[in-house]
Amino acid sequence: DQQVKQNSPSLSVQEGRISILNCDYTNSMFDYFLWYKKYPAEGPTFLISISSIKDKNEDGRFTVFLNKSAKHLSLHIVPSQPGDSAVYFCAASPLRGQNFVFGPGTRLSVLP
Amino acid sequence: DAMVIQNPRYQVTQFGKPVTLSCSQTLNHNVMYWYQQKSSQAPKLLFHYYDKDFNNEADTPDNFQSRRPNTSFCFLDIRSPGLGDAAMYLCATTLGTSNEQFFGPGTRLTVL
Numbered sequence: 001d002q003q004v005k006q007n008s009p010s011l012s013v014q015e016g017r018i019s020i021l022n023c024d025y026t027n028s029m030f031d032y033f034l035w036y037k038k039y040p041a042e043g044p045t046f047l048i049s050i051s052s053i054k055d056k057n058e059d060g061r062f063t064v065f066l067n068k069s070a071k072h073l074s075l076h077i078v079p080s081q082p083g084d085s086a087v088y089f090c091a092a093s094p095l096r097g098q099n100f101v102f103g104p105g106t107r108l109s110v111l112p
Numbered sequence: 113d114a115m116v117i118q119n120p121r122y123q124v125t126q127f128g129k130p131v132t133l134s135c136s137q138t139l140n141h142n143v144m145y146w147y148q149q150k151s152s153q154a155p156k157l158l159f160h161y162y163d164k165d166f167n168n169e170a171d172t173p174d175n176f177q178s179r180r181p182n183t184s185f186c187f188l189d190i191r192s193p194g195l196g197d198a199a200m201y202l203c204a205t206t207l208g209t210s211n212e213q214f215f216g217p218g219t220r221l222t223v224l
Binding site: 002004009032034036041042043044045046049089093099100101102103104105 | 116145152153154155156157160202204211212213214215216217218
């Protein structure tokens with residue numbers, strides 16, 4: 001059973017528009033969430049995180065929103081750029097510093 | 113500058129023939145992880161070392177073993193690879209209580 005779900009395997013967005021990647025989780029013990037970005041032939045790289053005491057965290061063009069009651073988080077990229085084309089993984093853990101569980105990823109394509 | 117290095121990047125082995133994948137890091141991180149990622153699936157944690165303490169995930173097959181001779185190096189040994197073990201194997205490191213993991217580029221294993 002998947003504890004972390006990313007129900008959209010792929011997403012295409014026009015350059016300059018907003019990209020919204022969604023993630024749902026089932027384990028109510030999850031308290032810390034991260035987004036990773038992966039280019040082909042490279043390992044995942046950390047993008048942004050959020051802990052459950054917040055409902056929003058922003059870093060430049062990237063914003064993560066957390067809705068604990070819905071067990072849902074989303075990553076917004078504004079404006080989207082062609083270089084953002086990659087696979088985005090959502091991950092969750094019960095506590096900061098503990099092992100976390102990955103979602104299956106969403107492939108984002110930003111079209112020029 | 114590579115921080116988490118995995119060798120080889122591509123490994124081909126025969127059914128049942130033991131294979132070793134290696135990972136090294138220049139970050140002096142005390143925690144090292146091995147993940148298995150099959151196509152379009154989430155990276156799945158196999159085991160991790162917290163310093164010298166080995167932690168096996170409950171559903172990691174006995175066929176998979178690991179060694180960490182020192183802080184910098186960690187090995188994944190697959191004693192008798194099956195066709196189902198063909199996957200991308202990702203090594204990652206982190207410092208203690210941080211959730212941000214640094215990933216290597218992965219080793220893609222093919223089993224013939």
